[in-house]
Amino acid sequence: MTYQVYPRSFADANGDGIGDLPGITSRLPYLRDLGVDALWISPFYKSPQKDHGYDVSDYCDIDPLFGTLADADALISRAHELGLRLIVDLVPNHTSSEHPWFQAALAATPGSPERARYLFRDGRGPNGDQPPNNWRSVFGGAAWTRVPDGQWYLHLFDSSQPDLDWRNPEVGDMFEGVLRFWLDRGVDGFRIDVAHGLLKEESLRDQVVPHGIDPSSEAKSMIQLSLTDEPMWDQPEVHDVYRRWRRVLEEYPGDRMLVAEAWTQTAVSLARYVRPDEMHQAFNFAWLLAPWSAKAFAEVITGTLEELADIKASPTWVLSNHDVLRHATRYGGGELGVTRGRAATLAMLALPGSAYVYQGEELGLEQVEVAPEDRQDPTWLRTRNTAKPEEGRDGCRVPIPWSGTEPPYGFGPGSGQPWLPQPDSWAPVTVEAETGDQGSTLELYRRALAARRQYAGPNGGETVELLDLGADVLAFRRDGLTVVLNCGDEPVTLPAGEVVLTSEPLTGRTLPANTAAWLT
Incomplete structure (x- = not known):
């Protein structure tokens, strides 16, 4: 499982209200203990920060806002000491x-x-x-x-x-140099921003x-x-870029990887990015875009696995990231949204392939309603402040809470609000508050990631058999694991098997609405 870190909003070491690389390094033990295999870090390169780092002015240096190259080296080294892989964001469009x-x-x-x-x-x-x-x-x-x-x-x-004009050979040569610069420093891979957009x-x-x-x-x-x-x-020519990059990665020892952020029209076109000589993975946004529906989830699972079967690529699953509404809000918000989010996560983590988790979702965080005067997203600014809340991204980027009862909730030293204001209601959802509370979302994620290693890890079977337990129930079997997600309003009776994990407490063999269970 890979955990996405949005560096501005993860941990602030120097107290300026903005997250940084030393802050990330200080919290790596938390990620290890959560059960994370790797972390993907959004851009930390030198940048005027017009789009919070996705506007890069130097791909081979660190923005002073986040630290130095020495801080990056320390982060890579510490991650490897803790058994964590590190993927960095690359912005080539x-x-x-x-x-x-x-x-x-x-x-x-x-x-x-x-x-x-x-x-x-x-x-x-x-x-x-x-x-x-x-x-x-x-x-x-x-x-x-x-x-x-x-x-x-x-x-x-x-x-x-x-x-950039990717038909100009200078562009491709420059980015090969960027890849080698970071591979030489020890990064384990790259998440490619707007991977579908390089060629027009x-x-x-x-x-x-x-x-x-x-x-x-x-x-x-x-x-x-x-x-x-x-x-x-x-465009078809974009795949030549990634064939070249794959050859570069294969010159380096270890399992280096490329993962595409490619918003394509169909699963067929997405599958082209993960052919054997191109990317290793591509984000599967179909799961993220699906409504709260057993039928929709089942269609995503079957469609994804069918399109990837012939090329033997590893599927990916993701519910949230730094560009979209947090899934607890998409699923209805409040207690209902958090409950559904917990259940969807359990179903996602049981599927074959790689799962990606966005920082703060393990705390059950919802989208924050950021006041107009505090918004910084270019979408908000370029539309003359008329963009709808779901078209802005500030609300999912508010710094996450670690401890305490008021802002900045342990995000950094000192007091007062960080770069995007945190809600006054977050005291119950800090890492400190949820740790040890067996009913909390954080402890559910810890249990789920441990169970994933035991029952649904990478050595598990790739075949997913859908089961018919009713129109409002997503149920599937993978090897000896049976997963049931009740998307309906009424409880359902679980099939035979030992219950090893649930998103909410059960009463006997009855699975409540908006709840998921794993059985062996």
Whole structure:
């Protein structure tokens, strides 16, 4: 199981209200004791922080906000001492507008080699004052910004994140150097941000928009697979990039890995990223996107395993991350949402392959309603503060609580709120408060991860047999383990077998609504 650390919000060692690398290092024993196998850390590279690190100005240095290269080395070393693998986030679709390459491009002329590293184009219209095409930014607004000499540059995200031109060999050579820099320092792998976006259709043609749809009417979330026609995403040539990267990783000892963040239209297209000579894994967002429904969960399981069977790739399962509503909120919020989240987690952890857990979900944290004046997400800012709460990401990025009864809840030394304010109601959900409470979500995760090693580990069978226990019940068998998830409103009777783990207490052989159980 891999645990995602969002460094701004995990642990603050120096008391400035922002998480850092020494803070992560200090909390590694917690992750080991939780039962984690690996941690994936969101970007900590040098950055102006316009998109909280996903706008990189130097891929081979640490932003002073988070520490130094020496701190990174200490983190890698300590993780390995504790038996933890470490995966770092790589952002290859775009750089920061403050990256030396882009600054050189702005200083150069149209048609220059410096501009050829990015997607600069002349505008349309008599005076070139219209964008080169109709593409929209994921964060809202046009995907093009005009520079003083009249040309436009593409940015599928914020204007401070210009897209690279991956048809330019210099780009691929630069990123091979970045891979080797971090592999030489001992990292165990890379999570590839926007892995489906590196190559665009070479013509940069307009996106075909169905009649009656205005793509500029609102921001498009990263989890909306929007329009069928997507000339900016998932192009065939992108797979050549990952074949090259796979060859680089195979030069290094140990089990180094690549995992793709690829929002593709179908399970078939997602499976292409994990062919034997490309990525090792790709995030399976179908589980995250599924509603609270036994039928929907069953369709995700069968669809995922069927598409991966021929290429023998390892499936992945994820319920939350730093870009989406926390699943306790998606599942209804309050006690109902937390209860459903616990049950969904138990079902997920029993499936073959790799599970990814986002920091704080082991505490049962819900999405925080961040006040407008405190929001920092570019989605909120680029849509003139009109984005819906689910289109902003601040609420899932609030620093997690460790101890105490008031902010910053042990997140860092001192008192007062961290970079995003924590709720006054979090005292019961700190790590300190939940530790030892056998009814807490934290202790359930600890039990579940221990049981996963025993009953549903990587050496378990890959075959999942779905069982029919009713329309509102997801039930499946994997080797000697039977898993039952009651998504309905009425209790159900469990099948035969010894109960070894439940998300909520049972009364006899009756499984309550919104509860899951493991049986052997």
